Amino acid sequence: MTDAASPSRFTRLLATAGLVQAADQIALAALPVTAILVLGAGPGLVGALVAAQTAAWLLVSLPAGVLVDRLPRRAVLMAALALSLAGALAAFAAAAFDQVALLGAAAFLAASGTVTFVLVQIGLMPQMVAQAGLPRANARVELARATASAAAPFVVGFLATRVSPLAGYPLAAILACAALVCAGRLRFEALPGQAARPPVLAAIAEGARFVVADPLLRAIGLCAVFWNFAFVALIAVFVPFALGQLGTDVAGAGLAQGINGLGMIAGAAAAPFIFARVQPRVVLLFGPLSSALGAVLMALSPAFGGLAMAALAFGLIGFGPMLWLVMQTSVRQIVTPPLLMGRVTATIQVAIYGVRPLGALAGGGVAQAFGLEAALGLVAAAFAASAVVSLASPLARLVAMPHRAPAASGL
Numbered sequence: 441m442t443d444a445a446s447p448s449r450f451t452r453l454l455a456t457a458g459l460v461q462a463a464d465q466i467a468l469a470a471l472p473v474t475a476i477l478v479l480g481a482g483p484g485l486v487g488a489l490v491a492a493q494t495a496a497w498l499l500v501s502l503p504a505g506v507l508v509d510r511l512p513r514r515a516v517l518m519a520a521l522a523l524s525l526a527g528a529l530a531a532f533a534a535a536a537f538d539q540v541a542l543l544g545a546a547a548f549l550a551a552s553g554t555v556t557f558v559l560v561q562i563g564l565m566p567q568m569v570a571q572a573g574l575p576r577a578n579a580r581v582e583l584a585r586a587t588a589s590a591a592a593p594f595v596v597g598f599l600a601t602r603v604s605p606l607a608g609y610p611l612a613a614i615l616a617c618a619a620l621v622c623a624g625r626l627r628f629e630a631l632p633g634q635a636a637r638p639p640v641l642a643a644i645a646e647g648a649r650f651v652v653a654d655p656l657l658r659a660i661g662l663c664a665v666f667w668n669f670a671f672v673a674l675i676a677v678f679v680p681f682a683l684g685q686l687g688t689d690v691a692g693a694g695l696a697q698g699i700n701g702l703g704m705i706a707g708a709a710a711a712p713f714i715f716a717r718v719q720p721r722v723v724l725l726f727g728p729l730s731s732a733l734g735a736v737l738m739a740l741s742p743a744f745g746g747l748a749m750a751a752l753a754f755g756l757i758g759f760g761p762m763l764w765l766v767m768q769t770s771v772r773q774i775v776t777p778p779l780l781m782g783r784v785t786a787t788i789q790v791a792i793y794g795v796r797p798l799g800a801l802a803g804g805g806v807a808q809a810f811g812l813e814a815a816l817g818l819v820a821a822a823f824a825a826s827a828v829v830s831l832a833s834p835l836a837r838l839v840a841m842p843h844r845a846p847a848a849s850g851l
Contacts, residue, residue: 647783703758727764
């Protein structure tokens with residue numbers, strides 16, 4: 441293992457990633473709490489603010505991917521972390537001075553920093569970790585993200601009731617500042633040829649063409665698109681389904697959904713153990729198949745098992761796809777040339793986040809027009825489509841990790 445791929449460098453990158461994800465999840469959880477308790481916002485305004493925050497994944501990914509591939513990654517990394525810090529501070533100021541528009545802009549700014557950081561982090565992993573260690577390293581990063589995602593709502597709720605409704609954003613700023621300090625000691629070499637600067641649109645198109653042309657990446661992208669459509673459609677209809685069909689209350693519905701986070705944590709924690717004992721194709725098939733099974737269990741829950749069955753379904757939909765996410769990220773890092781990593785990752789992210797609003801609209805629309813059972817049928821069909829993509833693709837035949845792409849490929 442070279443110095444560039446030393447354990448200490450990966451540990452520092454892992455710590456930085458954990459702090460960034462914690463800051464992002466705290467900010468995400470703090471936004472509706474701050475909007476309601478401090479600004480007196482109604483559901484429409486809260487939805488608009490959350491949309492402004494999540495829109496960064498759709499609007500910023502592609503141009504940020506170009507920057508990651510053409511500029512020194514250390515500079516992009518530090519700029520991304522500075523954006524996250526500035527966004528958290530601006531959000532605190534906006535809420536304190538009752539500035540709704542500024543709060544939305546600040547939320548977008550902070551999320552833009554996270555989006556850009558994730559693109560850099562995924563590209564740096566193959567430089568810092570040997571190929572055989574990528575699945576384990578990615579599992580540790582995803583474990584940190586899943587833990588932050590599960591803990592953030594509870595932390596923000598505690599701070600809002602015991603300290604101040606504004607307390608979430610100072611905590612996010614502290615975490616972002618700690619990430620900036622941690623990343624300041626990271627050192628890594630520039631990639632050969634990174635100074636090349638094709639036109640932005642041509643650079644974006646180059647990344648998209650590589651995804652479409654590569655059978656593994658194309659299958660990963662399609663599988664992720666169908667899965668995210670299904671998952672967001674499920675989230676859109678689950679609360680009314682739980683209240684009407686399962687006979688529970690909002691707290692019960694929230695508890696069942698929370699099992700999804702526990703499933704994600706369990707999947708990330710178990711990933712190294714599982715990956716050491718099964719072929720990659722087993723994981724890449726188990727993720728979408730377990731989601732399809734979860735959708736079937738969800739549809740059966742009113743007749744069998746009730747809320748407990750629905751919670752089990754959410755656990756499956758968290759556990760299996762987390763294993764899939766870690767494995768497919770590792771595959772992407774191996775087959776993508778380093779100088780295309782940012783754009784390839786950005787292309788897949790845009791496809792995923794672009795389909796999420798469609799999933800929410802479709803789930804709600806089908807439920808409104810044809811009933812909740814039909815909406816769950818749509819969810820099951822989309823999860824099944826994700827599984828079919830995997831079964832019919834080279835992912836189902838991947839008995840070992842692929843060979844690493846040459847640095848100059850695709851340029």
